[in-house]
Amino acid sequence: MLSIHVLRYRTTKNYDMDIECRNRIGFDFSEGSGKTLHGVNPVSNTMIPDKFFTATPEDVDEAMHKAQTAFQKFSTTVWEERAAFLESIADEMEALGDLLIHRASEETGLPEARIIGERGRTTGQLRMFAQYIRTGNWVEATIDTAIADRSPVPKPDLRKMMVPLGPVVVFGASNFPLAYSVAGGDTAAALAAGCPVLVKAHPGHPGTSALVGEAIIKAAQMHDMPDGTFSLLYDNGFAVGQALVGHPYTTAVGFTGSVGGGRALFDIAAKRPNPIPVFAEMGSTNPVILLPEALKARSKEVAQEYAASITLGVGQFCTNPGLLFGIRGEELEEFKSHLKTAFIGTNPGTMLHEGIGKAFMQKSNKMLSEPDVAVLVESDKEATADQVRPTFATTKGSEFIKNPSLHEEVFGPFSMLIECENIDELDHCIKALHGQLTGTLIGEPDDFENHTALVYELQQKVGRLIFNGVPTGVEVCPSMMHGGPYPATTDSRFTAVGIHSIKRFLRPVAYQNTPHPLLPGPLKNENPNKIMRLVNGTYTTEPV
Ligand code: NAP
Numbered sequence: 001m002l003s004i005h006v007l008r009y010r011t012t013k014n015y016d017m018d019i020e021c022r023n024r025i026g027f028d029f030s031e032g033s034g035k036t037l038h039g040v041n042p043v044s045n046t047m048i049p050d051k052f053f054t055a056t057p058e059d060v061d062e063a064m065h066k067a068q069t070a071f072q073k074f075s076t077t078v079w080e081e082r083a084a085f086l087e088s089i090a091d092e093m094e095a096l097g098d099l100l101i102h103r104a105s106e107e108t109g110l111p112e113a114r115i116i117g118e119r120g121r122t123t124g125q126l127r128m129f130a131q132y133i134r135t136g137n138w139v140e141a142t143i144d145t146a147i148a149d150r151s152p153v154p155k156p157d158l159r160k161m162m163v164p165l166g167p168v169v170v171f172g173a174s175n176f177p178l179a180y181s182v183a184g185g186d187t188a189a190a191l192a193a194g195c196p197v198l199v200k201a202h203p204g205h206p207g208t209s210a211l212v213g214e215a216i217i218k219a220a221q222m223h224d225m226p227d228g229t230f231s232l233l234y235d236n237g238f239a240v241g242q243a244l245v246g247h248p249y250t251t252a253v254g255f256t257g258s259v260g261g262g263r264a265l266f267d268i269a270a271k272r273p274n275p276i277p278v279f280a281e282m283g284s285t286n287p288v289i290l291l292p293e294a295l296k297a298r299s300k301e302v303a304q305e306y307a308a309s310i311t312l313g314v315g316q317f318c319t320n321p322g323l324l325f326g327i328r329g330e331e332l333e334e335f336k337s338h339l340k341t342a343f344i345g346t347n348p349g350t351m352l353h354e355g356i357g358k359a360f361m362q363k364s365n366k367m368l369s370e371p372d373v374a375v376l377v378e379s380d381k382e383a384t385a386d387q388v389r390p391t392f393a394t395t396k397g398s399e400f401i402k403n404p405s406l407h408e409e410v411f412g413p414f415s416m417l418i419e420c421e422n423i424d425e426l427d428h429c430i431k432a433l434h435g436q437l438t439g440t441l442i443g444e445p446d447d448f449e450n451h452t453a454l455v456y457e458l459q460q461k462v463g464r465l466i467f468n469g470v471p472t473g474v475e476v477c478p479s480m481m482h483g484g485p486y487p488a489t490t491d492s493r494f495t496a497v498g499i500h501s502i503k504r505f506l507r508p509v510a511y512q513n514t515p516h517p518l519l520p521g522p523l524k525n526e527n528p529n530k531i532m533r534l535v536n537g538t539y540t541t542e543p544v
Contacts, residue, residue: 066228092215136531164194166251186254285322291447295331303338314349315413348383435485
C-alpha cells in the first residue's frame, strides 16, 4: 500500500519510481508543518493535484546539521567515487525518461523539445564535472620547496591547494527547470567540489524538483555517499530560503533568479555574524550595438535574426537581448522598417507561471509609460488571456542616459531600441550601462576598426562579448563565461557555467613546513594522483 506522500511512476528502466511529496532531509523525510504547495499548468491554467509539503525552520536546521556532519566524509571521498556519483545522477535523470520531460513541460509550459534539450545540457554538465574532477586540475596544486640557505632568511616549504568550502545552499530559477535547478550547474559544481548541497526547490516546478531530487538521492545511496550529502526543501514563500542562507553551517549560496531575490539573499548573507559568499546569477538586459556599416550591408538579415532571438522561448532567457543601440540615420530607419515586418507576425506566448506573466505586464507597461518611450512594433496576433504579446519599444539615447528606469530588465519578450544622435551619445549610453551577462556588437570589419573605443567600453560592462551573433544560447564548455559585473551577478570574478564554476565552492589552503605524512595526496612529493602541478614555477606531473 502506497503512502499518500508518494506518487508512483514507472521509469524507462522498468522499475517503479516513488516520487516523494515530502521534504528530503538527507535520506529522511519531513512533512514540515503539514502545509502544502502544488504546481500549476500555466497553459491550461489548472492546478496539478500532487501536493508537496513545505518545510519548517526545524527542517532547515536538521538538514543543515546532516550536511555539516556529511561534509567531512563527502569532502574526502576519492575523486573517482565522486565522479561516479555525478555520472549516476545523470544516468538516473535519464532513466526517468518521458516522465521527467512531461512533468517539467506541464509545470512550466515550456515545449517538450526544449525540455529534452535542457535535460541533455544538465546531464552533460554532470558528466563534464565528473571528467574534470578526475583530472585533479581543479585543486590547483602549487608547490614551492624550501631553500634552507636563502639569505637573509631561509625560505619555508610552502604547498597550496583548493579545498571544498562546506554545505552549499542552491536556489534555481523558474525558466530553467533542469539546467538551473535541483541538479543544475550550481549543484553539479558544488557536489564536484566536495560540498554537500541543500536545494530550496522552486515552487514553479515542484514535481520536476522532486523527480530530480530522488535521482540524486538514489545515486548517493548507490555510491554510499553520507546521509546529508543532499537535501531538498519546499516552500512557496521566503522563510525557508532565508533561514537556509542565515544558518550558521551554510558556507556559500548559489542563486539563479531575479535581481530582487538575489540581492535580498546577498544582504542576508552579508549581515550574518560570519558573512558568506552568495554567487547570484541575476537579470541582464544584454545590450546589442548596431554599427553603421553593418546596417548598411545587412539590416534586413539582422532585423530578422533579432526578431527571432527576442521572442525565443517567450523571451524567458537571462541572455535575452533587451536593449538595442543604433545611430540615427537612413540605415537605422531601414532597420526599423525591417524589424517591424519581422516582428509583427511573432507569436504571443504563455509565460512560466502566472506571477511571471503579471510581472511582465506590469514592467512592460511601466516601461512604456516612461517619458519619450513609445511602441515601435507589437505582435498583431490574437493573444489568449494567459498569453503575453511580444513588444518592441523605442526611445532616445539622451533619455536612456538620464532615466535609470530604462535600464531595468523586463523579463519576457520585450526589447527597446535606443536611438542615438551620434557615436558620442552611443558611447555615453554604453558608459551608463549596468553590469551585464553579455554585450553584442553587430558590425563589419570597418566598424570594428573605426570604433575600438566602443569595444573597450562594452567589454568593461560584460562577462561575454559577442561579435555578429545573438546572445541567446549559452555553450557549455570550459571557455564559457556566464556571469558579469553587478547586477548581472554578485561576483563578476566567476562563471556559473562550465568547469571553472567549481571555483566558487573551493578555497585555497597553504601548508607551510608540513610533515610529509600530513600533506594531502595532491601535495605529496611522489604526486600519487599524477596530476599537473606548479612546482617551483614550472607546470609538471613529475614527483618533487
Ligand atoms: P526569482 O523569483 O528570484 O526566484 C528564484 C528563487 O529565489 C525562488 O526559489 C524564490 O522563491 C527565491 N527567492 C526570490 N526572492 C527571494 C527572497 N527575497 N528571499 C528568499 N528567497 C527568494 O526568479 P525567477 O522568477 O524564478 O527567475 C527569473 C529571473 O531569473 C529573471 O530575472 C532571469 O533573468 C533570471 N535568470 C538568470 C539566469 C542567469 O544565469 N543569470 C538564468 C536564468 C534566469 P519563491 O519563488 O518561493 O519566492
